Amino acid sequence: MALNAILVVILIVGGSALMSWPLGRYMAQVFESAGTGRFDRAFHAIAGRPGDEAHDWKRYVFAMLAFNMVMFTLVFVLQATQQFLPLNPDGMGAVDPTLIYNTSASFTTNTNLQHYSGEATYSYLTQLGGLMWLQFVSAATGIAALVALARGLAGRAMGNFFIDVQRAAFLVLLPVALIVAIMLVLLGVPMTFEGAASAMTLEGLQQTIARGPVAAFVTIKQLGTNGGGFFGPNSTHPLENPSFWTNCIQMMSLILIPMGCVWMFGRLIGRIRHGAVIFAVMLAFLLVKISASVWFESAPTAAFADLPITQDVGNLEGKEMRLGATTGPLWAVLTSSTSNGSVGAMHDSLNPLTGLMPMIGMWLNATFGGVGVGMINMFLYVVVGVFIAGMMIGRTPEYLGWRVEAYEVKLALFSLLAHGMFILVGTAIFAVTPWGLEALNNTGPHGFSEILYEFTSASANNGSGFEGLGDGTAPWNFFTGTVMLLGRFIPIILPLAIVGSLSSKRRATESTGTLSVEGGVFATMLAVTIIVVGALTFFPAATLGPVAEHVIASN
Amino acid sequence: MLNSVITGLRISIASMVICVGGYASIVWAVGQTLTPFTANGAILTNESGQIIGSRQVAQAFTRPEYLWPRPSAVDYDGAGAGGSNWSPTSDMVRERGTALVAAHGATPDNPLPADLATASGAGLDPHVSEAAALYQAARVAEARGVPIAQVEALIRGHATSPGAFLTGDRIVNVLEVNLALDRM
Structure with missing residues (x-):
């Protein structure tokens, strides 16, 4: 690895980690000022009659589902009527109903899988008023869910979703987004309501240049682990990501709030050292994936092996010169670790083993993970890990003093295995039917990888893709849309149910016989659980796709 | 409810x-x-106010007197950007590479810089590496009937490091160099 590549990784990951500490403290303050702050009075006024702050897990989940249903419906209607509405300078027309379903599910679930190209499908009103709005409130939903989980683990009532979601949107996401968006627009990202420009090029050709209110959109796309780009090719587009410096800001925005969520969790449960241990485990996985991916991508484009083309600069297919050589693989790991799904290079054109890294990121889906929900996923691994460890040392498994029993572990494992089932069953169906086979852009193992990646991305609520896949068809829209909804709400509802069950028991005081959740033993146990439960499930699929392609290409 | x-x-x-x-x-x-x-999208106009493109967005160049950009999977469509999404191990990438080797007249002694053989993520990459620009200097100079040193000096004058010391290779903006060539 070249020195400047290492420096870039240190700048992006280290810088974000440093900033996540004060952010996490701020976030914890926002959610602990229950019912007192000046803002909270406004939030109660906005909500009308939101109820009290002492909701149990069922009422919290119910409120969350009601709000998400409203989100889904409003944006569904907006897309279906965009051709009659204003802010449509380029005259975008009616949208296919299955695409409307897919896009509504995609942005409501914080996934942002895009079976369309923004600059060719949606009006500025749909992009900003519909999709960008969902990028705020779906991210806020995730943060609120984590706050409820943490409060439950601390032995308190879960709070009031309608207030928490406003705190997350208005007091966490909005101020950070304003700062970042202003930085991006000053560094050259467009922000205009003018329609596409029509140019006559130097060689006398007509060129239409799509533009729009990009800076505002891109910012929350990154910060909220949404990932849906303004333009089809996302942050590889020179107007969405015009320079190396906008690229650095976008990469840091991608990981900042997921990191902050871990610190917030630690503070809300009153165990900051436990938060630090989880942070360290996540960071270790992240750094391993980054190193592997940057290393694999430094191999030249295999197809050029005996052509007179330079072989010393790594694989440049699908990459942008201004963003630097490290961006493709580094961004691929960050975006897949955090369930973001924006891209800084085309993942379909990554070297085979590099392309495996984002898949691993999404299979685990907990190395920082999506805003709020990444830490919730990690909680599921913690429950399973604590249970296994308790069995091994012959003690009653406890987590933060709560007795973990069969019921909680069943729910946790069901939630973790549902992820694998959606991915593997979905891939299996599409790999043997025309639905999948006719959509492929590449053949052989790489074609299999395209299908595997798409279902992985949908279930992990990621949203990136091996974009060669022709996934804008009704079966793809319907199946991935449904997988996104299940992959979103199962891993939010079941963890809250687990905490509801745990906190209904009597809390034990921790003794010297309890496995400490603040040390190296716990960290190791957690890492092993993640590898065994999270990664081995997918080992056969990985072998059929990226690994097979790599082996074939190197022979 | x-x-x-x-x-x-x-x-x-x-x-x-x-x-x-x-x-x-x-x-x-x-x-x-x-x-x-x-x-507003870094839109450039000529003396008569006609829009000639965006500084940030690649446009097609095929004439010998201009620098050529990286290949584009979408034919430089500024309203429908995209990459090839081809696997780097695929025959499609190899075939396109072969065609570009022929177009640039690359030989084993003078291999083609890899960025000129690979399509960018959005198909609109406005830059090529400094090496890729200098690689084309001889063709441009011959087509324009100017000394090659003059073209090379102009390219070097436009080369920048996108991330200062954090990035290795210097890059040039193809459209800006071509505009400068026309003014030369």
Whole structure:
């Protein structure tokens, strides 16, 4: 690895980690000022009659589902009527109903899988008023869910979703987004309501240049682990990501709030050292994936092996010169670790083993993970890990003093295995039917990888893709849309149910016989659980796709 | 149930006003006031006011007297950007590489810089590496009937490090160099 590549990784990951500490403290303050702050009075006024702050897990989940249903419906209607509405300078027309379903599910679930190209499908009103709005409130939903989980683990009532979601949107996401968006627009990202420009090029050709209110959109796309780009090719587009410096800001925005969520969790449960241990485990996985991916991508484009083309600069297919050589693989790991799904290079054109890294990121889906929900996923691994460890040392498994029993572990494992089932069953169906086979852009193992990646991305609520896949068809829209909804709400509802069950028991005081959740033993146990439960499930699929392609290409 | 939906609608309206209307307006106002050129897409015009392209967006160049950009999977369509999405191990990438080797007249002694053989992510990459630009200097100089040293000096004058010491290779903006060549 070249020195400047290492420096870039240190700048992006280290810088974000440093900033996540004060952010996490701020976030914890926002959610602990229950019912007192000046803002909270406004939030109660906005909500009308939101109820009290002492909701149990069922009422919290119910409120969350009601709000998400409203989100889904409003944006569904907006897309279906965009051709009659204003802010449509380029005259975008009616949208296919299955695409409307897919896009509504995609942005409501914080996934942002895009079976369309923004600059060719949606009006500025749909992009900003519909999709960008969902990028705020779906991210806020995730943060609120984590706050409820943490409060439950601390032995308190879960709070009031309608207030928490406003705190997350208005007091966490909005101020950070304003700062970042202003930085991006000053560094050259467009922000205009003018329609596409029509140019006559130097060689006398007509060129239409799509533009729009990009800076505002891109910012929350990154910060909220949404990932849906303004333009089809996302942050590889020179107007969405015009320079190396906008690229650095976008990469840091991608990981900042997921990191902050871990610190917030630690503070809300009153165990900051436990938060630090989880942070360290996540960071270790992240750094391993980054190193592997940057290393694999430094191999030249295999197809050029005996052509007179330079072989010393790594694989440049699908990459942008201004963003630097490290961006493709580094961004691929960050975006897949955090369930973001924006891209800084085309993942379909990554070297085979590099392309495996984002898949691993999404299979685990907990190395920082999506805003709020990444830490919730990690909680599921913690429950399973604590249970296994308790069995091994012959003690009653406890987590933060709560007795973990069969019921909680069943729910946790069901939630973790549902992820694998959606991915593997979905891939299996599409790999043997025309639905999948006719959509492929590449053949052989790489074609299999395209299908595997798409279902992985949908279930992990990621949203990136091996974009060669022709996934804008009704079966793809319907199946991935449904997988996104299940992959979103199962891993939010079941963890809250687990905490509801745990906190209904009597809390034990921790003794010297309890496995400490603040040390190296716990960290190791957690890492092993993640590898065994999270990664081995997918080992056969990985072998059929990226690994097979790599082996074939190197022979 | 109905109460929750109504509460949800109220929060939806408030967050649309604040997080969409308010937020987007502020960012728009800052951009249009302080950086109007890039905020509107870095659109370039000629002396007669005709739009000739965007500084940020690659356009097609096939004539010998111009620098050629990287290949584009979408034929430089500024309203429908995209990459090839081909696997780097695929025959498609190899075939395109072979064609570009022929077009640039590359030989084993003078291999083609890899960025000129690979399509970018959006198909609109406005830059090539400095090496890729210098690689074309001889063709450009011959077509224009000027000394090659003059073209090379112009290219070097336009080369920048995109990330200062954090990036290795210097790059040049193809459209800017071609405009400068026309002014030469």
